[in-house]
Amino acid sequence: MLATLPYILSFLVIATTYWIYRWRNPPCRGKLPPGSMGLPLIGESIQFSIPSRSADMPRFVKTRMEKYGPIFKTSLAGRSVIISTDPEFNNFLFQQEEKCVEFWMMDAYSKLINHTGSSKDGGTSSLGGEYHRYYRRLFLDHLGSEAMFFEFSAKYLFSYDPEKCKVKLWEKFSEVMQALVSFPVRIPGTPFYRAFKIHREIIDFLMNTIKERREVPEEMRKGDCIDQVLEHMKTDPRITDEFIAIVFFGFLLGGTESAASAFTFGMVMLQQNPVVLEQLQRNGQSELTWNEYRSMGYTMQVINEILRTAGPVAAILRRTIKEVNFKGYTIPEDWVILITANGTHLSPEHYEDPLVFNPSRWKDSLTNKNFMPFGGGIRKCPGAELTKAIFAVLLHLLVTKYRWSVKGGEIVRTSLLLGFGEGYRMTVSARS
Numbered sequence: 310m311l312a313t314l315p316y317i318l319s320f321l322v323i324a325t326t327y328w329i330y331r332w333r334n335p336p337c338r339g340k341l342p343p344g345s346m347g348l349p350l351i352g353e354s355i356q357f358s359i360p361s362r363s364a365d366m367p368r369f370v371k372t373r374m375e376k377y378g379p380i381f382k383t384s385l386a387g388r389s390v391i392i393s394t395d396p397e398f399n400n401f402l403f404q405q406e407e408k409c410v411e412f413w414m415m416d417a418y419s420k421l422i423n424h425t426g427s428s429k430d431g432g433t434s435s436l437g438g439e440y441h442r443y444y445r446r447l448f449l450d451h452l453g454s455e456a457m458f459f460e461f462s463a464k465y466l467f468s469y470d471p472e473k474c475k476v477k478l479w480e481k482f483s484e485v486m487q488a489l490v491s492f493p494v495r496i497p498g499t500p501f502y503r504a505f506k507i508h509r510e511i512i513d514f515l516m517n518t519i520k521e522r523r524e525v526p527e528e529m530r531k532g533d534c535i536d537q538v539l540e541h542m543k544t545d546p547r548i549t550d551e552f553i554a555i556v557f558f559g560f561l562l563g564g565t566e567s568a569a570s571a572f573t574f575g576m577v578m579l580q581q582n583p584v585v586l587e588q589l590q591r592n593g594q595s596e597l598t599w600n601e602y603r604s605m606g607y608t609m610q611v612i613n614e615i616l617r618t619a620g621p622v623a624a625i626l627r628r629t630i631k632e633v634n635f636k637g638y639t640i641p642e643d644w645v646i647l648i649t650a651n652g653t654h655l656s657p658e659h660y661e662d663p664l665v666f667n668p669s670r671w672k673d674s675l676t677n678k679n680f681m682p683f684g685g686g687i688r689k690c691p692g693a694e695l696t697k698a699i700f701a702v703l704l705h706l707l708v709t710k711y712r713w714s715v716k717g718g719e720i721v722r723t724s725l726l727l728g729f730g731e732g733y734r735m736t737v738s739a740r741s
């Protein structure tokens with residue numbers, strides 16, 4: 310036995326060295342983008358999750374962009390990942406939906422919401438591409454241009470009343486969001502475990518709401534989204550209560566947090582830039598009508614600038630379903646690509662003085678190829694126009710009817726989200 314020990318040890322050393330080598334140099338038929346795969350197994354997950362307390366792009370992205378350029382590799386939560394801040398590559402990827410890349414959620418997120426959109430997994434066990442199609446149809450058919458942010462959306466979807474309902478949905482959603490990039494292990498005490506339990510509570514709450522509504526006589530229903538869904542259910546047996554609960558969960562999680570945090574960020578920026586605020590006030594003297602909205606040149610410039618600087622959706626995730634070749638790099642199949650518009654919107658290469666809040670930079674055109682706050686291609690945010698309309702109305706009301714001052718707070722960015730630490734405290738009072 311003793312005689313074989315040196316052989317066993319040598320074998321272990323060689324196998325471990327080879328494993329580490331393979332970890333650092335993943336197999337690829339061409340040239341992978343530069344970058345570091347970090348430590349075996351955990352990769353660079355820890356560095357990725359460290360928040361930055363500034364309005365600038367997340368530190369994780371900034372330091373790597375400076376070192377490696379706009380496209381780089383890393384490893385996060387057990388996955389091989391390419392991060393792209395290159396607008397050309399991002400626009401290329403938006404056009405490659407379902408050809409070379411597909412929608413992807415971090416493993417923790419898919420496990421949390423019991424949803425895998427991946428064709429590799431055969432679509433989701435129960436939902437898959439159907440989830441996406443139903444989701445979009447329901448959104449565009451029903452929400453039209455009236456819904457707003459979290460509680461407004463919840464009210465519109467299923468007549469949720471935050472004042473009367475004992476379940477404080479918003480607080481629960483915030484907790485779930487904090488666990489979106491975590492290792493998907495269901496061990497008590499971990500953020501994932503807690504988020505998993507809260508997610509189940511929310512789904513049960515939503516399923517219960519659907520069940521209760523079913524018992525209400527048709528003539529007494531509220532005409533909200535649930536009522537429409539109950540009609541669909543009569544003719545389509547695939548639409549179950551759980552399916553709808555998951556769709557609503559997706560709506561609330563996907564849109565409302567981004568819009569609310571971008572708007573909060575905008576209020577802070579306006580307070581810090583009195584010249585912009587004054588110009589908005591001058592523009593907003595008349596009553597707001599549809600024609601007025603369409604011609605709100607400066608307001609639209611302010612909205613663009615809020616979306617550019619706030620960048621509430623810091624990551625759009627895709628998985629390669631085929632090898633992707635771009636600008637001399639090869640990205641193998643089954644890698645995750647994290648598209649971060651912040652890396653473009655806050656880069657001096659694409660915007661002069663990117664941290665300066667300057668709506669006038671949009672005076673000649675409100676669009677350009679380096680501006681993608683709502684993503685692009687077939688997955689582009691269906692709430693984009695709605696968000697801009699709501700922002701326009703809210704800004705108009707705020708600057709004409711109210712004054713506000715920021716009492717304290719800080720901007721906290723992670724590589725995925727825009728947040729405000731303990732919250733931003735503001736006082737808002739009506740103008741006399």
Ligand code: HEM
Nearest residue numbers: 563564565567568571622625682683684688690691692696
């Ligand atoms: C500042 C506000 C918002 C920003 C920056 C934003 C951004 C985005 C982005 C980048 C995507 C694409 C994700 C991807 O390609 O994987 C997306 C998708 C989506 N957004 Fe928004 N969004 C905002 C507001 C909203 C609002 C208010 C709603 C609804 C009330 C909404 C509903 C959705 C939905 C349902 C999707 C999924 C679309 C799909 O899967 O095809 N968004 N959003």
